[in-house]
Amino acid sequence: MLFITVVIRNRKYIMAGRGSRRHIHKYHKISFAGMQVFACALSDCTHYMPQHMEAMIIGKASYCWECDNPMVMDEISKKMDKPICVNCRTKKIELPANLLTTND
Numbered sequence: 001m002l003f004i005t006v007v008i009r010n011r012k013y014i015m016a017g018r019g020s021r022r023h024i025h026k027y028h029k030i031s032f033a034g035m036q037v038f039a040c041a042l043s044d045c046t047h048y049m050p051q052h053m054e055a056m057i058i059g060k061a062s063y064c065w066e067c068d069n070p071m072v073m074d075e076i077s078k079k080m081d082k083p084i085c086v087n088c089r090t091k092k093i094e095l096p097a098n099l100l101t102t103n104d
């Protein structure tokens with residue numbers, strides 16, 4: 001058994017892995033048997049999260065689709081087809097706010 005320690009924002013995540021699953025999954029939403037499920041996008045990995053276990057995705061490590069850094073899945077990223085981390089989300093929210101500034 002091999003253990004991988006991932007440190008995200010000073011919190012340590014220890015993950016057990018073997019074979020091709022020895023990585024942080026990069027989750028994205030795909031259509032599988034007519035359902036939307038989270039699956040790992042990495043080429044050597046067949047991992048996916050069955051729909052009845054979708055709630056389990058919260059707290060799982062994944063890679064951000066924007067900056068490619070490890071992140072932890074939360075309620076907001078769970079709703080995204082290609083989850084992005086808190087940093088990238090903040091950037092995205094701030095940008096239109098600046099553009100909406102009016103001068104009257």
Ligand SMILES: [Zn+2]
Nearest residue numbers: 025040045047
């Ligand atoms: Zn994977």
Ligand SMILES: [Zn+2]
Nearest residue numbers: 064067085088
């Ligand atoms: Zn990011």
